[in-house]
Amino acid sequence: MSIASVLTAPPEPTAIRLLPHPGEGTGTGVPAESSEPDLLRYLSASRLKCWQTCRRQFYYRYVERLTVPTAPALFIGRQIHEVLRLWNWGKWKNEPLTPGQLRAALVERWEADAAKEFVPWKTPEDEATAKAQAWAMLETYFDQCPVAPDEQPEGVEVEVECSLGDGLPPLYGIIDLVRPPGRIIDYKSAARSPSEGMAEHQHATQLACYALLYRSATGEMETGFELHHLIKTKVPKVIISTYGPMSAAMESELFFLIDDYLEGIAREAWVPSPGQHCAWCDHLPLCRKRSGM
Numbered sequence: 130m131s132i133a134s135v136l137t138a139p140p141e142p143t144a145i146r147l148l149p150h151p152g153e154g155t156g157t158g159v160p161a162e163s164s165e166p167d168l169l170r171y172l173s174a175s176r177l178k179c180w181q182t183c184r185r186q187f188y189y190r191y192v193e194r195l196t197v198p199t200a201p202a203l204f205i206g207r208q209i210h211e212v213l214r215l216w217n218w219g220k221w222k223n224e225p226l227t228p229g230q231l232r233a234a235l236v237e238r239w240e241a242d243a244a245k246e247f248v249p250w251k252t253p254e255d256e257a258t259a260k261a262q263a264w265a266m267l268e269t270y271f272d273q274c275p276v277a278p279d280e281q282p283e284g285v286e287v288e289v290e291c292s293l294g295d296g297l298p299p300l301y302g303i304i305d306l307v308r309p310p311g312r313i314i315d316y317k318s319a320a321r322s323p324s325e326g327m328a329e330h331q332h333a334t335q336l337a338c339y340a341l342l343y344r345s346a347t348g349e350m351e352t353g354f355e356l357h358h359l360i361k362t363k364v365p366k367v368i369i370s371t372y373g374p375m376s377a378a379m380e381s382e383l384f385f386l387i388d389d390y391l392e393g394i395a396r397e398a399w400v401p402s403p404g405q406h407c408a409w410c411d412h413l414p415l416c417r418k419r420s421g422m
């Protein structure tokens with residue numbers, strides 16, 4: 130069965146978001162949230178990953194639903210994802226976009242988003258530098274991308290819902306790209322190169338979710354994963370990490386995590402997990418204050 134016949138065709142360019150965020154309609158088929166947090170209505174890789182990282186962070190993000198400024202790195206990553214989506218979508222439709230069209234899309238989308246949200250750039254020049262850097266990362270990727278220019282994607286920015294069985298919320302996700310035959314691709318933008326083997330470890334929850342979604346949508350097993358890292362060094366780099374299909378152990382770990390998530394939410398176990406990840410937590414000042422520091 131072809132994934133193209135099963136998975137949702139790519140939507141018109143709208144807000145790009147890898148995974149649904151509570152508190153607003155997604156416009157992409159994922160049910161809109163009610164005004165009350167409903168943490169058991171669906172599962173997603175971002176919810177599970179946040180839970181896994183720190184339950185207190187999960188509480189701030191999904192229960193209190195605190196709004197925070199958009200971190201520059203997140204903003205840049207979103208813009209890059211959007212251009213990659215348009216690039217792949219053009220290939221999907223057999224209407225490839227030129228570098229000029231892609232650059233214009235980056236500028237247009239950047240300016241539209243920058244007008245809507247607060248991004249705490251350190252200086253006004255920082256934003257222009259970041260925009261140029263984002264384009265340099267994309268140019269490097271287009272130049273070094275391992276995907277043949279004429280390769281037809283099996284799916285682009287595909288939205289999938291998967292039932293996990295009786296009594297469990299469904300799982301939702303959006304997969305960046307599926308290459309033939311059944312390779313799940315996820316784009317990452319980062320300030321530094323991933324160390325050997327760490328990328329798979331760090332992203333295991335997300336990859337396992339995508340594998341379940343893919344298998345449910347197609348009735349077939351994925352042939353593997355690729356993480357395409359666009360690295361924001363002075364001279365941008367591209368690192369491709371390739372992995373085999375989800376193992377039985379990875380699948381078990383995901384279901385252990387889902388059990389823990391469901392039990393923890395029922396108990397309202399918003400336990401903080403202080404660690405190195407606090408350095409890039411949006412809620413560090415509040416968390417310290419509430420912890421009496």
Ligand code: SF4
Nearest residue numbers: 183186401407410416
């Ligand atoms: S600062 Fe650290 S402990 Fe506090 S919510 Fe953020 S990640 Fe959790």
